[in-house]
Amino acid sequence: MGQTARVSAFLWIAAGSLAAWLWLLLCQGFFWRTDVRLPPRTEPDVWPTVGVVVPARDEAAVLPVSLPSLLTQDYPGRAEVFLVDDGSTDGTGELARELSRRYGGLPLTVDSPGEPPAGWTGKLWAVRHGIGLARARAPEYLLLTDADIAHGPDSLRELVAAARTGGYDLVSQMARLRVESLWERLVVPAFVYFFAQLYPFRRIGRKGARTAAAAGGCVLLRTEAAERAGIPDAIRHAVIDDVAVARAVRGSGGLLWLGLAERVDSVRPYPRLHDLWRMVSRNAYAQLRHNPLLLAGTVAGLAVVYLVPPVTLVVGLALGSTPTAALGALAWLVMTGTYLPMLRYYEQPLWLAPLLPFTASLYLLMTVDSAVQHYRGRGAAWKGRTYTRPDTVPDEG
Structure with a gap:
C-alpha cells in the first residue's frame, strides 16, 4: 500500500510539472524564442539630438x-x-x-x-x-x-x-x-x-x-x-x-x-562561480520585493518546474513506474527544447541544454542566499555600498 501511494504521489507531481512546462511553452509569450530583435526601421530625414x-x-x-x-x-x-x-x-x-x-x-x-x-x-x-x-x-x-x-x-x-x-x-x-x-x-x-x-x-x-x-x-x-x-x-x-x-x-x-x-x-x-553568484544574489531578493512569501513561492516554483522532471524520471525508473518516468522525461525534454534557442544565440554547445536543472538549482540557492544576506544587513551590496529596503528610507518628497 505504501509503495502504491508513493508511486501515485510522484506520478501526480510529474504530471503537474509537465503541465507547467506545456503552459510555459505555449502561453508565456513564447519567451523561449530569440528572434525578438530591433523592429523594422527607416532612417529619419532629420536626426534628433x-x-x-x-x-x-x-x-x-x-x-x-x-x-x-x-x-x-x-x-x-x-x-x-x-x-x-x-x-x-x-x-x-x-x-x-x-x-x-x-x-x-x-x-x-x-x-x-x-x-x-x-x-x-x-x-x-x-x-x-x-x-x-x-x-x-x-x-x-x-x-x-x-x-x-x-x-x-x-x-x-x-x-x-x-x-x-x-x-x-x-x-x-x-x-x-x-x-x-x-x-x-x-x-x-x-x-x-x-x-x-x-x-x-x-x-x-x-x-x-x-x-x-x-x-x-x-x-x-x-x-x-x-x-x-x-x-x-x-x-x-x-x-x-x-x-x-x-x-x-x-x-x-x-x-x-x-x-x-x-x-x-x-x-x-564573470570568470568564477563566485562572481556570477554575487551578480545574481545581490538583486534576487529585491526582485521579490523582500517578501518572504514570494521567496517561498519562487523556491517552490523553481523546484516544481526545473528540478521535478529529472527527479521523477529517476524515481520512476527506480520504482518501476513507467508512467512516472515517462512524464518526467517528457517535461525534461520540453524544458531542454525551450533552452536550445538561447544556447544558439550565445553560440554555445547544445549539450548544455539538458543541464538546465543543475543551473536552475544554482539560481535557487543564489535566491535563498540573497534573502539571507538581506536579513544579515548585507543585501543589495555593490562596490562598497549596501542598500536598504525602500520602505526603511525616509521619503524626502
Missing part, C-alpha cells in the same frame, strides 16, 4: 573597451557623451578624459555628483546628474548605458531609427553578456533565459500590455517621456533600476520595446 549618459564607478578595467565604442559612433545627428564618475577610486574619470583625447569622436563631459543622499542608489544618483547635464543641451533622446557595455559603430543610429519608426518612448536591448569561462557558459545564457521567462519580450512591445521591463545596459529613452514619468526621481531607491524605469514609462502612458542585441555586448568578465 541624443545625450548619452554613462554612470561609472571604478570601471577603469573595462572603460578602454567600452567608452571608445560610444565616442566613435557613426551617428548623423548631434550626440554627446556624459560620463558620471560615481566616486571612483581607480582613476575612472581621468582615464575617460584620456580616451576622449585619444579617440576623438563625440564630445565627452566627465563630472561627478558626489555621494548620493539618503533614499538614492548610487547609480540612479549618477544617472540623475548625467541627465541634468544632458538636458542643458536639450536632447530629444537619452541613451542610458552602463560603463561595461560596448556598442557596435551603428548602435545609436539603429536605436534612434527604431524608436522614431515605431513611435516608441523607450527602446532597450539586452546586451550580449560575456560567455567564455565554464561557469559563464553554464550560468549566463540561463540568466537571460530566466529574465525572458519573467518578462516575455513579445508582450512588452504590445500597446496596452501590462508587462514592463528593460535591460539597463542599453536604454534609449525619449526625453519627454522621462520627464513625464519623473525619471529618475520617481524610482530613486530602485535597486533593479532597469525594470523600474520601464514600469514608470509604461505607467505614464509610454510605449516600450525590449529585445535581444546583435551588436551591443557586455565586456565585464
Whole structure:
C-alpha cells in the first residue's frame, strides 16, 4: 500500500510539472524564442539630438573597451557623451578624459555628483546628474548605458531609427553578456533565459500590455517621456533600476520595446562561480520585493518546474513506474527544447541544454542566499555600498 501511494504521489507531481512546462511553452509569450530583435526601421530625414549618459564607478578595467565604442559612433545627428564618475577610486574619470583625447569622436563631459543622499542608489544618483547635464543641451533622446557595455559603430543610429519608426518612448536591448569561462557558459545564457521567462519580450512591445521591463545596459529613452514619468526621481531607491524605469514609462502612458542585441555586448568578465553568484544574489531578493512569501513561492516554483522532471524520471525508473518516468522525461525534454534557442544565440554547445536543472538549482540557492544576506544587513551590496529596503528610507518628497 505504501509503495502504491508513493508511486501515485510522484506520478501526480510529474504530471503537474509537465503541465507547467506545456503552459510555459505555449502561453508565456513564447519567451523561449530569440528572434525578438530591433523592429523594422527607416532612417529619419532629420536626426534628433541624443545625450548619452554613462554612470561609472571604478570601471577603469573595462572603460578602454567600452567608452571608445560610444565616442566613435557613426551617428548623423548631434550626440554627446556624459560620463558620471560615481566616486571612483581607480582613476575612472581621468582615464575617460584620456580616451576622449585619444579617440576623438563625440564630445565627452566627465563630472561627478558626489555621494548620493539618503533614499538614492548610487547609480540612479549618477544617472540623475548625467541627465541634468544632458538636458542643458536639450536632447530629444537619452541613451542610458552602463560603463561595461560596448556598442557596435551603428548602435545609436539603429536605436534612434527604431524608436522614431515605431513611435516608441523607450527602446532597450539586452546586451550580449560575456560567455567564455565554464561557469559563464553554464550560468549566463540561463540568466537571460530566466529574465525572458519573467518578462516575455513579445508582450512588452504590445500597446496596452501590462508587462514592463528593460535591460539597463542599453536604454534609449525619449526625453519627454522621462520627464513625464519623473525619471529618475520617481524610482530613486530602485535597486533593479532597469525594470523600474520601464514600469514608470509604461505607467505614464509610454510605449516600450525590449529585445535581444546583435551588436551591443557586455565586456565585464564573470570568470568564477563566485562572481556570477554575487551578480545574481545581490538583486534576487529585491526582485521579490523582500517578501518572504514570494521567496517561498519562487523556491517552490523553481523546484516544481526545473528540478521535478529529472527527479521523477529517476524515481520512476527506480520504482518501476513507467508512467512516472515517462512524464518526467517528457517535461525534461520540453524544458531542454525551450533552452536550445538561447544556447544558439550565445553560440554555445547544445549539450548544455539538458543541464538546465543543475543551473536552475544554482539560481535557487543564489535566491535563498540573497534573502539571507538581506536579513544579515548585507543585501543589495555593490562596490562598497549596501542598500536598504525602500520602505526603511525616509521619503524626502
